[in-house]
Amino acid sequence: MKWLKDKLDAQEKHFVSGGKLEKLYPLFEAVHTIHFSTTAVTKIGAHIRDSLDTKRYMIIVVMALLPTMGFGVYNAGLQTQLAGGLSTDTLSSVLQGLKIFLPILLVTFAVGGFWEVIFAVFRGHEINEGFLVSGMLFPLIVPPTIPLWQVALGISFGVVVGKEVFGGTGRNFLNPALTGRAFLFFSYPAYMSGDAVWTLVSVAKDRVVDTFSGATPLAIAAQVEAPNSVVGVLTEQGFSLSNLFWGTYAGSIGETSVFCILLGAALLIATGIGSWRVMVGSVLGGVLMTTVFNVFSGPTNLPFLHLGPLWHLMMGGFMFGIVFMATDPVSAPDLKASKWVYGLLIGILAIIIRTINPAYPEGVMLAILLMNVFAPLIDHVVLQRKVKKRIPNVI
Amino acid sequence: MTMKKLTIDTAFDLRLQGAPSADVETLEKPKSVALIPSSIPFIKPKLSVKEGDKVQIGTPLFVHKHDDRIQFLSPGSGVVEAIQYGPKRRLDAVVICLDEQETQVSFDKITQTTLETTDRETLIGLLLKGGLWSSFREFPFKKIPNPETSCPSIYVTLDNDEPFHPEASVYLDGRIDQFKFGLDILKKLSKKVHVCSSTQNKYVQQKIASNLTHRVSGNYPANQAGTILYTDKTKASENGAWTISAQELIRLADLLQTGCYPIERVVVAAGSSAKVRKHYTTRVGVPIQTVLKGQTEFDHPVRVVAGGVYTGRATDVTGYLGSEDFAVHILPNSIESEFMSFVMPGADKPSYSRAFVSTLFRTKKWAHTTAINGGERSCIACTKCADVCPVDIQPQFLMKTLEAGDVEDGMALGLLDCVTCGLCTYVCPSKIDLDHIFTTNRASLEQEARS
Numbered sequence: 001m002k003w004l005k006d007k008l009d010a011q012e013k014h015f016v017s018g019g020k021l022e023k024l025y026p027l028f029e030a031v032h033t034i035h036f037s038t039t040a041v042t043k044i045g046a047h048i049r050d051s052l053d054t055k056r057y058m059i060i061v062v063m064a065l066l067p068t069m070g071f072g073v074y075n076a077g078l079q080t081q082l083a084g085g086l087s088t089d090t091l092s093s094v095l096q097g098l099k100i101f102l103p104i105l106l107v108t109f110a111v112g113g114f115w116e117v118i119f120a121v122f123r124g125h126e127i128n129e130g131f132l133v134s135g136m137l138f139p140l141i142v143p144p145t146i147p148l149w150q151v152a153l154g155i156s157f158g159v160v161v162g163k164e165v166f167g168g169t170g171r172n173f174l175n176p177a178l179t180g181r182a183f184l185f186f187s188y189p190a191y192m193s194g195d196a197v198w199t200l201v202s203v204a205k206d207r208v209v210d211t212f213s214g215a216t217p218l219a220i221a222a223q224v225e226a227p228n229s230v231v232g233v234l235t236e237q238g239f240s241l242s243n244l245f246w247g248t249y250a251g252s253i254g255e256t257s258v259f260c261i262l263l264g265a266a267l268l269i270a271t272g273i274g275s276w277r278v279m280v281g282s283v284l285g286g287v288l289m290t291t292v293f294n295v296f297s298g299p300t301n302l303p304f305l306h307l308g309p310l311w312h313l314m315m316g317g318f319m320f321g322i323v324f325m326a327t328d329p330v331s332a333p334d335l336k337a338s339k340w341v342y343g344l345l346i347g348i349l350a351i352i353i354r355t356i357n358p359a360y361p362e363g364v365m366l367a368i369l370l371m372n373v374f375a376p377l378i379d380h381v382v383l384q385r386k387v388k389k390r391i392p393n394v395i
Numbered sequence: 396m397t398m399k400k401l402t403i404d405t406a407f408d409l410r411l412q413g414a415p416s417a418d419v420e421t422l423e424k425p426k427s428v429a430l431i432p433s434s435i436p437f438i439k440p441k442l443s444v445k446e447g448d449k450v451q452i453g454t455p456l457f458v459h460k461h462d463d464r465i466q467f468l469s470p471g472s473g474v475v476e477a478i479q480y481g482p483k484r485r486l487d488a489v490v491i492c493l494d495e496q497e498t499q500v501s502f503d504k505i506t507q508t509t510l511e512t513t514d515r516e517t518l519i520g521l522l523l524k525g526g527l528w529s530s531f532r533e534f535p536f537k538k539i540p541n542p543e544t545s546c547p548s549i550y551v552t553l554d555n556d557e558p559f560h561p562e563a564s565v566y567l568d569g570r571i572d573q574f575k576f577g578l579d580i581l582k583k584l585s586k587k588v589h590v591c592s593s594t595q596n597k598y599v600q601q602k603i604a605s606n607l608t609h610r611v612s613g614n615y616p617a618n619q620a621g622t623i624l625y626t627d628k629t630k631a632s633e634n635g636a637w638t639i640s641a642q643e644l645i646r647l648a649d650l651l652q653t654g655c656y657p658i659e660r661v662v663v664a665a666g667s668s669a670k671v672r673k674h675y676t677t678r679v680g681v682p683i684q685t686v687l688k689g690q691t692e693f694d695h696p697v698r699v700v701a702g703g704v705y706t707g708r709a710t711d712v713t714g715y716l717g718s719e720d721f722a723v724h725i726l727p728n729s730i731e732s733e734f735m736s737f738v739m740p741g742a743d744k745p746s747y748s749r750a751f752v753s754t755l756f757r758t759k760k761w762a763h764t765t766a767i768n769g770g771e772r773s774c775i776a777c778t779k780c781a782d783v784c785p786v787d788i789q790p791q792f793l794m795k796t797l798e799a800g801d802v803e804d805g806m807a808l809g810l811l812d813c814v815t816c817g818l819c820t821y822v823c824p825s826k827i828d829l830d831h832i833f834t835t836n837r838a839s840l841e842q843e844a845r846s
Contacts, residue, residue: 005732033770036732041765045828046705046817047698047726048411050779051744051751052824053769055737057777060750063738126770170773170825272749329776334791383792383808390787393535393634393811395844 008032026120030127058129060273064264065136065254065324071247072254073097076144076200079250083214084203100200101253104139107148112138112155119164130169130176130330134158137177137324140254141317141365142184143197150188154180174372175331178365185362193361195219198250216251217244218316221304222358230307244314255320258313265323274327277336281343282322286313288344289351304355312351321364322346326371333375338382346371400594401626403613406785406818407747411558411704412762413667413724419565419674422688427493428471428680430456431717432486434701434708435529437538437841438465440486448475453500453526453656456489461845465539467718468526470658470679472497488715491680504654510579518583525650529718530643534624534636535811536841548587550638551578554596554611556618557703557816559665560722564598565674566642566661571602574641577648578606585637591623615705616785621814625786634811642721662686662716666704666724667762668697683714686723693725698765700724705817730766747779747822772825780819780829786812790819790829797836810836 008031014021015028033055042049074090077097081088086096112135120127138155158180163172185192195215201208217239221230234240243249247257255261268274290309297305313319326332326346333342346367353363360366432440439460444450450469459465469491476492502525505513519542522528531549533540540546553563567574581588591609592599599607609623616622620638628634639647642661649657658678665672670690677686683699684691691712700707701720708720716723733739741751745761753759780790788809796804810833819829 005734029770034735034737036734037730037736038767038770039730039732040767040770041698041728041730042767045831046820047700047707047709047724047765048409048704048763048821049767049769049826050748050822050824051741051746051753051768052748052779052822053737053826054772054775054824055769056741056750057775057824059737126772128772130775168773170775270749329778332776334776334778334781334789379792383789386787386789387807390807390809390812391628391634392631392807393809394806395535395811395840 005036008035023121024117026125026127027117030120033126055129057273058132060267060271061133061324062136064267064274065133065140067260067263068254068257068320068324069101069136069140071257071260072140073101075248075256076100076253078248079199080144080202083199083201083208085209086203096202100144101139103148104142104146104151104253105135107151108139108155109135111152112159115156115159115164119168123168125168128169130163131159133328134163134176138180141177141181141252141320143192144200144253145197146184146191150184150191153187154184156180157183170330173331173376174369175325175328178325178369178372182365182369185365193219198252214250216316216361217249218354218361221307221311221315222354222361224303226299226301226303228303230303231311234311241310241314244311252317252320255317258319261319261323268323268327274323275329275332275339277339278327278332278343278346279322281340282326282347282350283313285344285347285349286318286322286351287347289348293351293355302355304358307355312354316354316364317362318350318364321350321368325365326368331372331375333379333382335379335382335386338375338378341378341382342371342375345374398607399609399627401591401609401611401613401617401623403611403617403622403626403785405783405787406614406617406622406816407783407822408614409558409704409763409821410745410758410760411667412760413665413669413672413726414559415663415665415672415674417562417565417674419568419661419676422675422677422681422685425493425678425682425685427473427476427490427682428678429488429490429682429715429717430467430470430680431488431701431708431715431719432457432467433481434717434719435467435539436532437536437838438529440467442478442486442489444475444489446475446478449473450475450491451498451500452658453502455526456491457486459539462541464523464542465528466523466526467529468500468656470656470718472499488717490715499655502650502654502656505651507576507579510576510583510651513583515583518580521651522647526656527643527647527650530639530647532620532638534621534638535634536837536844537621537638537815538841540637544635546585546635546637547633548589548636549581549585550620550623550636551581551588551590551641551644552618552620552623552638553590553592553599553641554618555640555703555721556593556615557705558615559663559724560703561642561661561663561674562598563592563596563641566645567599567602570645573645573648573652574603575606576652577644580647580651581639581644589623589627591618591620593618613785616814616816616818619785619814619816621812622785622816625812625814660721662720663722664725665722666700666726668693668695668727669723669725679716679718681716683710683712683716683723686716687712687725696728698724698726698728700726704763705821706815727762727764730764730768747783748824767826769824769826771827774823774825774827777824779822779824783818783822785816785818786814788813790833794827794829794832797832802836802840805836806840811840813837 077093162176162179349367350364479488481487594612
């Protein structure tokens with residue numbers, strides 16, 4: 001690797017102060033430190049430092065996302081192959097999936113990366129690794145049929161308005177990827193919801209197989225009318241807890257497989273990078289609210305209220321949201337007690353929004369964004385309680 | 396006397412390589428000694444000597460400008476060889492070239508019996524005159540106390556647990572009676588005298604068990620006086636407690652017993668790059684070259700630290716151990732650039748977090764370099780700092796509050812409880828020097844409190 005390092009080092013003169021491209025130093029620095037770790041030593045403060053840096057921190061989230069992403073690619077392809085009545089072997093599904101996913105991923109990184117570099121150059125700081133995660137998350141929470149100009153628009157909104165206008169990673173209060181997703185959801189509802197967007201149909205309309213409906217289980221569940229039961233209708237449409245768990249059904253690219261998400265969650269919890277308090281709190285909140293609905297809704301014309309907690313956890317973006325979005329440390333509260341409150345409320349709100357308001361089947365996205373806004377308030381209240389317990393030490 | 400047990404479980408075990416052995420060796424007399432005024436917290440030094448002056452052991456070299464009763468005496472007899480200044484005419488060192496035959500100033504003595512009848516004011520006067528008043532530190536700022544203030548309690552610490560410092564078994568050896576006499580002196584100064592030692596320290600539990608008041612369990616900085624005070628205190632009036640280290644207390648006793656300014660000191664040489672790692676009996680102000688026994692060539696770049704690895708002062712092999720320093724650390728000062736290291740398993744990467752495979756090796760010792768290991772970023776609220784803080788501060792909130800200029804809120808969050816241990820700075824993945832932000836804010840509060 002020495003030749004690569006020498007090549008990179010040789011370019012440094014153009015980027016340092018006085019060089020032709022000095023304004024682009026953050027770009028050079030990012031490319032250099034991604035390849036070769038920094039050799040800087042401490043100047044003030046503790047003489048020794050932990051090995052953990054934000055690059056490692058963020059890359060672990062990216063690693064946790066890999067199973068979900070790999071499966072998402074396969075599944076997006078598989079659904080397209082199924083709808084078109086084409087071969088459903090793994091290879092053709094993966095190839096088909098890559099054809100869907102890669103352009104979305106590339107556009108996300110190209111456009112989002114562009115904004116990151118622009119802001120880093122103008123503010124004169126190093127490029128922040130936080131975008132690696134946002135750039136991975138965003139393509140996984142959009143429908144496979146999303147037009148690429150919307151990808152560009154969505155990630156631009158997420159990065160610029162969701163993060164950079166507040167000062168960049170660490171200073172934002174909303175999850176940037178979710179902000180971009182919510183922007184698209186409210187601006188272009190026809191592209192982001194309904195039954196037609198979750199599977200890319202690659203053949204002519206008249207050749208689509210008869211059994212293809214395209215609806216997600218969440219949309220189906222929200223529309224079931226009494227006296228039918230939700231479980232009955234879902235089963236009739238071919239959904240079971242087992243295939244919801246494994247994830248072979250239509251939905252946003254990365255959110256269908258609970259199994260893969262749990263693999264990611266295991267890595268996040270084992271490494272301590274994702275907060276288990278937020279995850280467990282959210283599950284508890286979801287189960288609690290579902291149970292309240294189950295027990296207290298009585299005879300109703302909305303059978304969705306009677307759907308059990310397990311189904312709710314398996315459907316839609318619930319698990320993906322609470323594992324990868326709610327645990328974003330920047331937009332979540334800091335204190336341990338606050339994390340429980342935050343998680344519980346996300347779970348509760350997500351279930352309320354998705355069941356009571358059928359116009360917003362993706363309750364978890366709204367629940368997390370709403371709680372992002374409340375996170376500083378929760379922290380403030382908890383912190384004041386902690387401060388009151390301290391023996392005052394003032395002058 | 397009842398023994399109190401304190402448990403501090405938030406701090407973490409660095410498991411640093413390069414600990415000194417318990418072996419002790421007496422170093423030969425150095426050619427010169429020095430005091431380092433800039434390393435003494437919160438004093439403004441006013442020189443009492445100039446280059447070329449002849450001094451004895453115990454001659455004042457400089458005094459504290461705001462209170463000239465607080466004086467700093469020469470740890471050697473000879474000629475003032477050099478007065479060195481740093482940036483902004485900061486007084487960095489007063490170097491004394493030692494005489495062959497050293498002479499000393501004599502001070503008033505006190506015996507166990509005369510101590511009983513000596514009043515507090517007289518005693519304070521003797522300590523001021525004998526130049527050892529500066530051995531005391533007053534909380535919350537850890538500054539040299541004003542001789543007029545009364546103190547709610549004095550904490551005597553036996554185990555400086557910052558890696559690495561001399562062991563009590565070495566510096567107490569043969570000095571236990573003096574240590575006990577020192578405690579009697581302290582009892583004249585304050586109604587409450589606490590003697591604190593680590594639960595790991597078997598030596599003191601055998602030798603001075605009856606004198607111990609607090610047994611502290613936990614990793615660095617559990618045994619630092621600030622942490623003990625925070626864990627022990629029950630009301631705000633205790634915030635102004637004083638502290639003194641056991642080795643300094645022995646000097647105090649020595650001064651009053653012998654009437655001579657005591658200059659003996661036990662130090663350690665440590666750190667993974669140090670060639671010999673052990674305890675040395677030497678004197679205050681010893682040149683670092685003497686402690687390293689002339690072995691000052693290394694096959695890789697090194698950092699020489701006077702003091703511990705978290706809070707020590709960077710210097711070089713030509714430097715001196717000042718009145719505040721009890722250790723020399725030699726650490727590797729360079730790191731190889733690694734290819735794509737952030738995606739590697741990291742079996743060789745020590746970390747407080749569990750983000751590297753190294754987390755599986757629970758007992759391995761690590762050789763730390765001075766590498767920062769990353770670029771500076773904004774705080775991402777990972778809360779690792781809050782997890783290691785020994786005094787329940789949420790350093791990330793405190794940092795943001797202080798950076799926004801709100802010192803009042805900062806104090807409410809615990810700024811003055813901060814023991815400036817440096818653990819928050821160590822763990823921060825965004826490489827924010829939290830400790831430095833707290834230290835500078837505490838310093839400006841100290842200035843405000845004084846004016």
